[in-house]
Amino acid sequence: AQTVTQSQPEMSVQEAETVTLSCTYDTSESDYYLFWYKQPPSRQMILVIRQEAYKQQNATENRFSVNFQKAAKSFSLKISDSQLGDAAMYFCAYTSTGTASKLTFGTGTRLQVTL
Amino acid sequence: DTAVSQTPKYLVTQMGNDKSIKCEQNLGHDTMYWYKQDSKKFLKIMFSYNNKELIINETVPNRFSPKSPDKAHLNLHINSLELGDSAVYFCASSLGTGTRGYTFGSGTRLTVV
Numbered sequence: 001a002q003t004v005t006q007s008q009p010e011m012s013v014q015e016a017e018t019v020t021l022s023c024t025y026d027t028s029e030s031d032y033y034l035f036w037y038k039q040p041p042s043r044q045m046i047l048v049i050r051q052e053a054y055k056q057q058n059a060t061e062n063r064f065s066v067n068f069q070k071a072a073k074s075f076s077l078k079i080s081d082s083q084l085g086d087a088a089m090y091f092c093a094y095t096s097t098g099t100a101s102k103l104t105f106g107t108g109t110r111l112q113v114t115l
Numbered sequence: 116d117t118a119v120s121q122t123p124k125y126l127v128t129q130m131g132n133d134k135s136i137k138c139e140q141n142l143g144h145d146t147m148y149w150y151k152q153d154s155k156k157f158l159k160i161m162f163s164y165n166n167k168e169l170i171i172n173e174t175v176p177n178r179f180s181p182k183s184p185d186k187a188h189l190n191l192h193i194n195s196l197e198l199g200d201s202a203v204y205f206c207a208s209s210l211g212t213g214t215r216g217y218t219f220g221s222g223t224r225l226t227v228v
């Protein structure tokens with residue numbers, strides 16, 4: 001079974017600084033997809049960034065970028081120029097491509113942004 | 116213009132009652148899901164439907180019964196509610212197997228007293 005591990009329950013970053021959230025996963029599949037979701041206090045789940053496993057190039061979305069290391073099964077999220085609005089729970093998630101595939105989430109990292 | 120809408124947003128009910136949560140999506144997606152988020156914020160899939168057909172049924176008590184009247188709607192009915200059912204329930208939808216990601220509703224906070 002696929003598992004997703006986030007080893008940092010909480011992280012803190014100062015406004016305008018850079019922070020990296022860690023994620024590792026376990027799978028025997030060769031074709032899969034990885035995601036980071038953000039859940040602010042409003043509890044809405046917001047897709048931040050997506051990575052296709054067969055692409056070596058790391059995905060980027062404005063201030064958000066990933067460091068995807070396929071051999072190490074590592075998928076970290078870097079947030080640059082942190083803003084107060086970035087404060088939220090961040091979830092790493094994995095899915096494969098089979099018919100009965102499902103989005104499997106890590107336990108989340110709570111990010112605090114300080115002035 | 117809400118993409119995935121769930122009703123109600125909050126539900127407070129007594130133990131033993133039966134309740135339903137409704138979900139509708141207007142994205143044209145063909146797959147819909149129910150997730151449960153517990154008090155520690157852990158998200159776990161409960162069910163998924165593709166074009167009204169049940170695809171995933173995780174180890175969920177049979178007091179929980181999903182129903183998909185069409186591919187735009189997925190409802191969740193819960194019988195004989197227990198204290199441990201208190202959680203936030205999220206509906207989500209995707210195209211196909213969701214390799215482009217899921218779109219989530221805003222969640223229903225269920226509190227059983």
